Amino acid sequence: MSETTEATVRKICEDFGNDRMRLMDIARAVQAEFGCVCGEAMDAIAKALKVHRVEVEGVVTFYAFLSEEPKGKIVIRVCNDIIDVMKGSEQVAEALKDELGVAMGETTDDGLFTLEETPCMGMCDQAPAILVNDVVVTYVGPDQAREMVRKLKADPDPTKLIGRVGDGNNADERINAMVHNNIRKAGEVILDGYADGEGLKKALAMTPAEVIRDVKTARLRGRGGAGFPTGMKWEFTRAAGGKKRYVLCNADEGEPGTFKDRVLLTERADMLFEGMTIAGYAIGAEEGIVYLRAEYMYLLKFLDDILAKRREKNLLGENVCGKQGFNFDIRIQIGAGAYVCGEETALISSCEGLRGDPKNRPPFPAQKGFQESPTVVNNVETFCCVPRILEKGPGWFAQMGSQGSPGTKLLSISGDCHKPGVFEVPFGISVKEMLKLCGAEEPAAVQIGGASGQMIGPDEFERTICYDDLPTGGSVMVFGPQRNILKVVDRFMDFFIEESCGYCTPCRVGNVLLKERLDRIIEGKGEPSDLEYLKDLGETVKISSRCGLGQTSPNPILTTLEKFRSKYEELVQEAPDGTQRNFDLADAVSDAQTIAGRQSVHL
Amino acid sequence: MSDTITFTIDDKEVTAKPGQTILQAADEAGIYIPRLCNKEGLAAYGACRVCTVMVNGRPQAACTQPAAEGMIVENDTEQLTAIRRNIIEMLFVEGNHFCMFCEKSGNCELQALAYRFGITAPKYPYLWPKRELDMSHPDIFIDRNRCILCGRCVRTSRDLDGKGVFEFVGRGPDKRIAVNAQANLGDTEADVKDKAVEACPVGALLVKRVGYAVPVGQRKFDHKPIGSDIEEAAAPQK
DSSP, X not given: OOHHHHHHHHHHHXXXXXXXXXXXXXXXXXXXXXXXXXXXXXXXXXXXXXXXXXXXXXXXXXXXXXXXXXXXXEEEEEEOSXXXXXXXXXXXXXXXXXXXXXXXXXXXXXXXXXXXXXXXOSOGGGOSOEEETTEXXXXXXXXXXXXXXXXXXXXXXXXGGOOSOOSGGGXXXXXXXXXXXXXEEOOTTTTSOOOTTHHHHHHHTSOHHHHHHHHHHTTOBOTTTTOOBHHHHHHHHHHSOSSOOEEEEEEOOOSTTOOHHHHHHHHOHHHHHHHHHHHHHHHTOSEEEEEEOGGGGGGHXXXXXXXHHHHHTTSSBTTGGGOTTOOBEEEEEEOXXXXXXXXXXXXXXXXXXXXXXXXXXXXXXXXXXXGGSOEEEEEHHHHHHHHHHHHHOHHHHHTSEETTEESEEEEEEEESSSSOEEEEEETTOBHXXXXXXTTOSSOSEEEESSTTSEEEOGGGTTOBBSTTSBOOSSEEEEEOXXXXXXXXXXXHHHHHHHHOOOOSHIIIIIHHHHHHHHHHHHTTOXXXXXXXXXXXXXXXXXXXXXXXHHHXXXXXXXXXXXXXXXXXXXXXXXXXXXXXTTOOHHXXXXXXXXXXXSOOOOX | OOSOEEEEETTEEEEEOTTOBHHHHHHHTTOOOOOSSOOTTSOOOOOSOTTEEEETTEEEEXXXXXXXXXXXXXXXXXXXXXXXHHHHHHHHHHTTOOGGGOTTTTTOHHHHHHHHTTOSSOSSOOOOOOXXXXXXXXXXXXXXXXXXXXXXXXXXXXXXXXXOOEEEESOGGGOEEEESSSSOGGGSOOOTTOHHHHHOSSTTEEETTOTTSSOTTSSTTSSSOTTHHHHHHSOOOO
């Protein structure tokens, strides 16, 4: 590394105050500048931040969007979630490999292109989608992919690929994206009739305790999927000791098949920031952070600009709206490609510039969160509900939806249906009604709640979307009769293996073992006893994993074993002679033969 | 408010001081809860999950869960034994463990746990990963084939040795132990007297040239199973 490049790294660190907490931003900036965070860059960062070099290496090697090895000037990421695969992303990948002359994960010899796969990037309703640096290209086919590469060879500026922009604010020049909102149904709480500023005004006329009381009376529950009562979370955080408190927004929408937060960030950014400001007032925080997934980088300029405008209007900053002593501001923290950072304590780790490992709990974030201070972490949609609760009153909110699940829910529906997109529906809607809304003609299976959720079949379509029956953070994937259920499950397991942080044994190892046996079954080499094996192993992962993501990672197998058991049973059979059906003698001795340098088994 | 917490482990009454974890309280009561990543004097970590217990019917790691008044803890149950066996077996197949020619044999906590749980061979297929050795240091070596990612060396080096020689890099199945240098352990300030070296529960971090100073047959777990020190040390409880 030359002195000038070292100086550049030093300068980047300085721009972030040589603050260890900002290591994510620093690493991202170095990656953007040099196409990698190489060993020398890590040395320079470690020196500037006064941390051990290996800590920097630990962070850089954790996140998919950071790399030690040099990447091409243009990184093309093909979305490989199951919906994108169903819509043809594998053909797009083949076309790109052929056109670029590289395999997946490789960089072209001229250093111009790197081709990679990436898990769900939140575009399932406009699949297949690819990411070209920060530019999202949707509805892409193999021919367009080839054409795109030719264009980039002539002019390596991905923004030039942006042809027709999407609807709503996607067409705003600060976003300028080909992304579509696909809002199919606007509901009363969020997508219909929001009066900017009304909620905040009312909140500031109340005491913080009264604001929390209203949120509790509305019985608002976390929209991320777990459904923890929001008012209670705020109350705990306010009651916790310490000088500083923080409001964190989870905009790391990474659960395969969900994309409604992307639409909220595009169309309801003010609503989100207003909700966070109200939360700040309620819990006594002065700082809010939105943790935005790296795939949504294209929204950053827009969101930053809205924050700047809110500061101008005194909706953020000192003495917000003239309320003496209430100071609150928000910044955006960009992630770097890690599903696990959607887990709230992992999100906090990442905001602190650490590996995205979940933290031990207790202590809970409400007691000790960001920088060891009491912290509220809520989902984008949860914060968006808040201004409306204040504006229209908790009673108005609580009477919507179902008994245990008041309000509306935003669903991201994709897959085999005519109208994929975002639907704001009252909680308590049946699966059947939902499938009708999205125009699913022949649904054979529906995955509720993303990869970590559960798969149900037509016999359960009378069930309802709510915390007490079928909870979901918003992901709904519809599968028609032509789909191979086990292949869907297999893709989900690939996802969990790829996205496990690796901290605890059951999630790190268990999922690899689950997939090994699932593949064996799919290949037709499984035995009836393998079903019990999968169940036992899956239960161990579920019970003993450290965080919520690990605990739900075997769900694709466990729920289909229960509800689509015949799909497994069709494929397994007893070995007639008592031998292991999957045993391959040639494969078993291949390593030994290589070492020995001679053939020891003649088959 | 009393400064003693009372709760039960498998119906046996146990007392704890405020701030103590279930595992610490159990140790003092002479109840052994199996563990690997936990080590006295180090911050609780909660990674291996071998110490998983049921607390009021919900799974928790005993090493990170604070004891609380009236909690009902299950430890020695059929279900938990099965889960612990599974986790131990996972660790065996994840790495490349060959007890018969590992110099840690007899002093190895993973091996000792397998014996305690009566595991003769794992039911899971071996993953046979390709892992690196680091022989660069004059007195210490790293054999990543045997590393179980417990983080004991990481915490010991950082918190007790004050050095920060070790840290994890990579993610998921690619997670591995790394050293604070561009390349090798030899380039770090690791020293043979560091507490981090002896913190390793398995044979992943070893001192050179002393491997067989204590002969097989006279090693820590050769005669009594792991955990028996805890079970024997406690005075009989009334």
